[in-house]
Amino acid sequence: MFTRSCGGRTRTPQELGLPQVAYPYFSVACAACQTDPVRWKRKLSSEDVALLSEKGEAGRLAVCRRLGWNAVPSNNFTVGGTESEVTIEGLGQGHGIGLCQRGAQAMAAGNASFREILAHYFPRTKLMNITALPGTAAQAESPP
Numbered sequence: 001m002f003t004r005s006c007g008g009r010t011r012t013p014q015e016l017g018l019p020q021v022a023y024p025y026f027s028v029a030c031a032a033c034q035t036d037p038v039r040w041k042r043k044l045s046s047e048d049v050a051l052l053s054e055k056g057e058a059g060r061l062a063v064c065r066r067l068g069w070n071a072v073p074s075n076n077f078t079v080g081g082t083e084s085e086v087t088i089e090g091l092g093q094g095h096g097i098g099l100c101q102r103g104a105q106a107m108a109a110g111n112a113s114f115r116e117i118l119a120h121y122f123p124r125t126k127l128m129n130i131t132a133l134p135g136t137a138a139q140a141e142s143p144p
Helices: 031-035 046-067 101-109 114-121 137-141
Strands: 039-045 077-081 085-091
Touching (some): 039 046, 046 077, 101 114
Antiparallel strands (some): 077 085
16 A cells, blocks of 8 residues: 555554455655644534544545545644634544655655665565466466
8 A cells, every 4th residue: 555645654454444354554754744744624514524533544535525636635633723613633644554755755865775665564474476377378378
């Protein structure tokens, strides 16, 4: 998985109320988004904020389906305001899981290799060269 801008650190699916996935995503710091985060501010009803608080990413998507896909740009926000009109202020864009595209771009601009970028956002992952996957045409053509 990847996200547009993590807001300073990536998240795990569990942090957002999503089910565990086969790949173990880790939360990592993102220097680019910590230094210069994408900031946003929105006004929502108290009902919408309650949905966000109760349902995590599923709540954010439900609110965005109803109000527009940019209604709540990320799950990284704080709540303020009055009981009738609530203001949320946040950082980042997207769910925040996996590779942060903004952070990866900044790392590449700083001469990080693709291996260094992947190692940062996907720790404990091993890159391997694979010549043929089981059941592929390349393997089927190989003599027994």
